Amino acid sequence: MQLSPIASAHDTQTPWMGGVASNGGVRVLDAHEVLFREGDETSGFYEVLSGAVRAYKIFADGRRQIVSFAFAGDIVGFGHGEAYRFDCDALGTTRVRAVPKSSLLRAMRERPELGEKLLELAGGQVATMQDLSILLCRKSAMERIATFLMTMAMRHPGGTAGQALPLPMCRVDIADYLGLTIETVSRNMTRLRAMGVIDLPARGSFVVRDLERLRELADGDETVH
Amino acid sequence: MQLSPIASAHDTQTPWMGGVASNGGVRVLDAHEVLFREGDETSGFYEVLSGAVRAYKIFADGRRQIVSFAFAGDIVGFGHGEAYRFDCDALGTTRVRAVPKSSLLRAMRERPELGEKLLELAGGQVATMQDLSILLCRKSAMERIATFLMTMAMRHPGGTAGQALPLPMCRVDIADYLGLTIETVSRNMTRLRAMGVIDLPARGSFVVRDLERLRELADGDETVH
DNA sequence: CGGTGTGTTGAGGCACATCAAGCCAGGTGG
């Protein structure tokens, strides 16, 4: 199993851009700058152009669950109804394009077949959340971390040939995404490095040394421990 | 937090029924009869008329994750794209109405504003899956079970005044839904009964004796243990 | 130089899984 982003716009021709000025709605966020908060009235959704954002919920007792990371080409804030359902802020300096709800609705009225596409997009989000559910409740810490790293690696085509890949989120973010503590994340990353599966050359990056092994660990292959 | 069904059609006037014969597409399922399987080409979605169905995934290693239960008024199989993303079968004798994809698409072309509604429906599904994720990774066994029972109780208006409520799924199903073992489910149900929060008069039913206490346990109230 | 934020490592405890019995209701055949 692999974790997809909450939604991807890679393969679409951003059909909602029909009537919008070519550079309209672009916004630059600094690290930790908030894009929207849970409960805010929805103004539309956002396409990440560069950098990355994280979407999360914070609970009364302080627990935090990161629901998704979105990178360049992904969209975030889609399908939330009247109010956003979680907080969203930038991991580092990030550029996003805002797609206002009005332009989406107009596009949908003009081209009803677009609705179908959007429905599929929404379906993809559901599938992603299902995968996350399974990851969170059926997988061991090592499986979760391996799955996460696999997903990160897959986002960089050809990035598995030994070069450093970006890992823009800190350990706390990974822990809060995978439902673990930072200590457990750290321990298992160290263990993966000791096993020769990955390398950790510097903060904010990692290297896949043995992709096949990583995949086996992610899939919970019985023969590997 | 409360667990919603994967989607509810309670408040809609089933707008997709526009051009369909009044009793069209109704199908009766026996216990454990399969509605659709993961990978099957999508023919449309289903509205549960009576009884209940469960939607689940089975993994290579035999682990099973129940993704949702759907009761009378809920819909299942919506927004799956080209192929269904999980298996779905009946808990007991169940009546469903099949809503073919074609009729949905036709309705959407005729009334573009319907797309908006459906998008919201899909958004609701995402929200539900998020809640499930959080339930599965942030809550203790007792919190999960209390949350589950709360949800079951809430589905029967006024059903919290001491009368027996249906609990149509067996312990294994509950365990596979909550990411626990049947032993843990059983132990905590027994404990809830010992605490006077619920009663378990017979198989397939339960009684809420102390709704407020159950809610506190579900919310993980620190003061209650 | 100390201070702070991020990550690593170690020791110990606990919640839940695992393994194993036993209980109970319903069904079936003698």
Add this chain to the structure above:
DNA sequence: CCACCTGGCTTGATGTGCCTCAACACACCG
């Protein structure tokens, strides 16, 4: 009618994976 089986559920004993608490390493910065 009883004897026996079966499936669902409960209960007990034991193990273990991850969390908790704690200390330390390291980079960065004023």
